[in-house]
Amino acid sequence: MSATSSKDKPMTATTFTEGLWKENPVFVMLLGLCPALAVSNTAVNALAMGVASTFVLLGSSLLISLLRNLIPKQVRIASYIIIIATFVTAVDYIIHALSLELYNALGAFIQLIVVNCAILGRAEAYASKHKVGHALVNGFGMGLGFTLALVLVGGVREILGFGTLFGVSLFGAQFQPWAVFILPPGGFFVLSFWLVVFAAVRRNRERKEAAHGA
Amino acid sequence: MSASSDKPVQLHTSPHLHQPLTVEKIMRHVVYAMLPMCAWSVYQFGLSVLMLLIVCTAVCIGTEHLICRWSGKPSTVNDWSAAITGILLALILPPGFPIWMAVVSAVFGVAVGKMFWGGLGFNVMNPALVGRAFAQAAFTVPMTTWVPSMAPGRFTQFIPSTWTPPLMVPRPIAEWLDQIAVDGFTGATPLALMKYNQESTETLALLTGTITGSAGETSALLILLGGLYLIVRKMMDWRITVSILGSAFILSGIFYWVDPTIYPSPFFTLFTGGLMLGAVFMATDMVGSPETAKGAWVYGILIGVLTVIIRLFGGLNEGVMYAILLGNAASPLISKMTQPRKYGALKKREAKA
Amino acid sequence: MSEMSTPSAATPPAMPSPLRLITTLGLIAMLSGFTIVLIYQVTLEPIARNHREALERAVFEVLPGAVSRANFTVIDQELIRLSDEELAAADLFAGFDEDGNLIGVALEAASRGYAGEIRVLFGYAPDREKIIGFTVLQSSETPGLGDKIETDPRFLANFEALDVRLDETGEALANPIQPVPEGAKTQPWEIDGITGATVSAVAVARALRESTETWVPLIFAHQDELAEESE
Structure with missing residues (x-):
């Protein structure tokens, strides 16, 4: 349905922005929910997870788009997985080298980027069918959309659960933390809250467009 | 609901006006049945509990009304069910619970526990318990901070933690405790004393409610009176209450018989914590409990057994809330499995043969 | 997503030879392996x-x-010094001040908390026969409750001078570490608990108790040896 489904179409703004809003991987397509729930207990963790996933998305989009005419259809999924796994392993080592604290906070979820369907979905649905430039821009948009979603969830959870945002105290020392928001149920509460907000905004917009068209 | 009489034909003298038992009417009578309990808990804990009752009830009604309005439906607050949720919630929170946290729990209970499902009749779980479960998970320490009952000056001053500024930790109550000078007050409920210190509390104190606890769980006697009133008026399924209390009594009796030095006596189990309140007013919620008579027994026994198991072997000292929530969750399945055989239909095995 | 269902025009319907499939996959795997090894080499040192x-x-x-340390492992009741490359095998770490005097020995301890394993490191000063420091290495205790074992200053004050004296035989503690409820500490070997986080506090006490019962007699016997090891 997107305007860029054909290979020869020129790059448009939608190539980039569809991942941010219209096809946001978490809030609209409901992909990659496992990391979105599991490592979104603080805004910093969420941001790190988002950046790591964006890097994997960019790298795999680039390589898959480059190799798209060389990989036979029958082994494409296996090839995509190997390529994605390579970048995930790289990210894993790099984060481990950059900060031990961050590495411990993200835990097994860095390795689990490999099964994030938002990434394999991009490889299958976009990168394997488009030119390198398109694939990179689209992958970057999707990565940003994923990061945005994680930070939105992580931000709310951190504000309520710790009284801080990106580690900066918002309410002073007397703040009563809402422990439940740091625990797994809090992830579900906040994610569903954002899903409701996004759905409401989308419905409003569609209603307006319909009214406009008529 | 077994509102209709057993006789196939009813003979009455005129006037032949029959008033059907409506949801609204049942709910109103549940509120009546809870009033003595409320009065007693206000007498015990004073202004703070009165405030909790008022605020919780108002917030529950307000939340339901607002959500109805936002979703463009007629308001359903006139069926009294939101008021019941509010009263119940206030009765199962600690008396000195900060008002702002009570507001949050009430909004969560009604919004997530009831209205998101589609309102009364569609919710799976008891909204008051959902609110309390949320409070337990979010504000663990305030939820386990208890104050002594019958404190002097309770009708003229609030417990300091009641008026905590929003989003802040509860005001410390140590100074206030010193001031009212209650000797040997540890802030532990009878259940906590049992679990961590192996100390039992006298049954008479448990019956009348001169103990520490949340407002409504302290007097088993008044809860039973309220329950009896509803049973006599046939507005409550007595099977659920009886099976919860009975199974909890029997199971804890068995443990007590095996080793009375570790396990509490069955009477202690019956009269402590929220078991009585839960069995009479919360598990019997018509929406969350099975609709068949056989199902009611299964449901009640499940809750009773779970309560005892959580209390004796779990990490928490009180398990009624989770037991009822689990029972609520299981009740559609119980209803389905205990449907009576259709008249004239053969049993499965016979039908096959 | 219409892209998924549209068959790519570039791929002919005919099946490519198995050799081609294997070669492609093999090449991609080789490329991948090469990249990973490269990154592994670069990040190994950091x-x-x-x-x-x-x-x-x-x-x-x-x-x-302490400003410098030495790593040791214990084999058959004997202390063996390890270099930094063998860090993973180390059981205890001796810490020395600027003048090379032994301050104490850092030891690891672990036990099961409320939510998974709690690993802690504590400092033991053999000359004073006390625990003089404590930090949590790893825990997944409930935020806001159990994680008070890392943050609560009153709880951490327990470990500024926790008594672990040996008895006359020199082979066991005179008073094994005891957890007590919050505010009930009366003896120097008792650990004041945390209200609302009893399980976590007791787990820490249990970890320390087990670790001290094994290690303290051994270290105490070898303290002169350790003191000579400073650079």
Whole structure:
């Protein structure tokens, strides 16, 4: 349905922005929910997870788009997985080298980027069918959309659960933390809250467009 | 609901006006049945509990009304069910619970526990318990901070933690405790004393409610009176209450018989914590409990057994809330499995043969 | 997503030869392996340094005043000095001040908390026969409750001078470490608990008790040996 489904179409703004809003991987397509729930207990963790996933998305989009005419259809999924796994392993080592604290906070979820369907979905649905430039821009948009979603969830959870945002105290020392928001149920509460907000905004917009068209 | 009489034909003298038992009417009578309990808990804990009752009830009604309005439906607050949720919630929170946290729990209970499902009749779980479960998970320490009952000056001053500024930790109550000078007050409920210190509390104190606890769980006697009133008026399924209390009594009796030095006596189990309140007013919620008579027994026994198991072997000292929530969750399945055989239909095995 | 269902025009319907499939996959796998090895080589040193620094920070934290350390392992009741390359095998770390005097020994302890394993590091000063420092290495205790074992200053004050004296035989503690409810501490070997986080506090006490019962007699017997090891 997107305007860029054909290979020869020129790059448009939608190539980039569809991942941010219209096809946001978490809030609209409901992909990659496992990391979105599991490592979104603080805004910093969420941001790190988002950046790591964006890097994997960019790298795999680039390589898959480059190799798209060389990989036979029958082994494409296996090839995509190997390529994605390579970048995930790289990210894993790099984060481990950059900060031990961050590495411990993200835990097994860095390795689990490999099964994030938002990434394999991009490889299958976009990168394997488009030119390198398109694939990179689209992958970057999707990565940003994923990061945005994680930070939105992580931000709310951190504000309520710790009284801080990106580690900066918002309410002073007397703040009563809402422990439940740091625990797994809090992830579900906040994610569903954002899903409701996004759905409401989308419905409003569609209603307006319909009214406009008529 | 077994509102209709057993006789196939009813003979009455005129006037032949029959008033059907409506949801609204049942709910109103549940509120009546809870009033003595409320009065007693206000007498015990004073202004703070009165405030909790008022605020919780108002917030529950307000939340339901607002959500109805936002979703463009007629308001359903006139069926009294939101008021019941509010009263119940206030009765199962600690008396000195900060008002702002009570507001949050009430909004969560009604919004997530009831209205998101589609309102009364569609919710799976008891909204008051959902609110309390949320409070337990979010504000663990305030939820386990208890104050002594019958404190002097309770009708003229609030417990300091009641008026905590929003989003802040509860005001410390140590100074206030010193001031009212209650000797040997540890802030532990009878259940906590049992679990961590192996100390039992006298049954008479448990019956009348001169103990520490949340407002409504302290007097088993008044809860039973309220329950009896509803049973006599046939507005409550007595099977659920009886099976919860009975199974909890029997199971804890068995443990007590095996080793009375570790396990509490069955009477202690019956009269402590929220078991009585839960069995009479919360598990019997018509929406969350099975609709068949056989199902009611299964449901009640499940809750009773779970309560005892959580209390004796779990990490928490009180398990009624989770037991009822689990029972609520299981009740559609119980209803389905205990449907009576259709008249004239053969049993499965016979039908096959 | 219409892209998924549209068959790519570039791929002919005919099946490519198995050889081609294997070669492609093999090439991609080789490329992947090569990249990973490269990144592994580059990050090996920083990762090891991170771990070393984190450990060093923890050791110096539990041994106030220490500025250098030495790693040891224990084989058949004998202390064996290890180099930094063999860090992973180390059981205990001796800390020394600027003049090379032994401040104490940092030891690891672990037990099951409320939510998974709690690993802690504590500092033992053989000359004073006391625990003089404590830090949590790893825990997944409930935020806001159980994680008070890392943050609550009143709880951490337990470990500024926790008595672990040996009895006359020199083979066991005179008074094994005891957890008590919050505010009930009366003896120097008792650990004041945390209200609302009893399980976590008791787990810490249990970890320390088990670790001290094994290690303290051994270290106490070898303290002169350790003191001579400073650079």
